[in-house]
Amino acid sequence: MTASVTMSALKDRLRLPLFQAPMFLQSGPDMVIAACRAGIVGTFPSPNARSTEELEVWLQQITRAIDPGIDAPWAINLMMHRSNPRRLDDLQLAAQYEAPLIITALGSPREAVDIAHHYGGRVFADVISPELARKAIDAGADGLVLVCAGAGGHTGQLSPFAFVEEVRRFWHGDLVLGGGIVSGRGIRAAEVMGATYAYMGTRFIATEESLADPRYKDMVVTSSAKDIICTDAISGVPANWLRPSLIQAGYDPDHLPPAKAVNVGDASGDPTRWRDIWSAGQNVGSIDATLPIARLVDQLEQEYQSACDA
Secondary structure (H helix, E strand, C coil): CCCCCCHHHHHHHCCCCEEECCCCCCCCHHHHHHHHHHCCEEEEEHHHCCCHHHHHHHHHHHHHHCCCCCCCCEEEEEECCCCCCCHHHHHHHHHHCCCCEEEEECCCCHHHHHHHHHHCCEEEEEECCHHHHHHHHHCCCCEEEEECCCCCEECCCCCHHHHHHHHCCCCCCEEEEECCCCCHHHHHHHHHHCCCEEEECHHHCCECCCCCCHHHHHHHHHCCHHHEEEECCCCCCCEEEEHHHHHHCCCCCCCCCCCCCCCCCCCCCCHHHHHHCCECCHHHHHCCCCECHHHHHHHHHHHHHHHHHC
């Protein structure tokens, strides 16, 4: 169904060293397909499909639309935390459709590694600390996604400068760096710091292919860094949220409730929490328009080449 991707060949298949980061409730088949056709890795979190049956429909749509001989590889993001009751079923579907890349988050990548390696897939583990990076390596991950301070949604707390430097002391494989990257200059900066790829999420919320509510896209375009609030009150895990969306959902951003139990896998139980409270990274102040992904990648490539030339 899809060609396997060796780690050494992955970068050669990309127009830019960039992953369109998976975003809960925002990334779907249209975004993945557009990103891969534009020459970057397209990704989505499996819980965005509301059931395993819908997930299979999405995987059929993606694998039929993407030509592995021409387009960039795609990735499925699996939430491995025990609060996600679908994690193993979704993993089996990822294997059935031979996802070239699996990105694990909020849990060990070990189960995904065992299955992906059987059919030739590769696993990147999303981590927020050097300690978790070591555990992911011990579990057999092929690459690491370092989520740093400033990332949208569930965020890390470390500076990318500190995080990359410490991890590079014990890991020489592929690194994807995320957290506040919004431009081609940022992609190049990630490489200079020692990362192999950049991870860009928030910029893709304001695209035509995003599943985001049009009001959400408008809020991303009109917001700035001062509108970002980091709290564990919404999902039980520290995440960056847009202040205006907290207010419209009935929260007082300056007096948020205590953290809830961790619940990242099933949004159906509290739709207001997930549908109406919108996340974004600290880079929102640099986003000023909603674009089709093809045009956005053109812009990013021009900025990246200018940064390389400089």
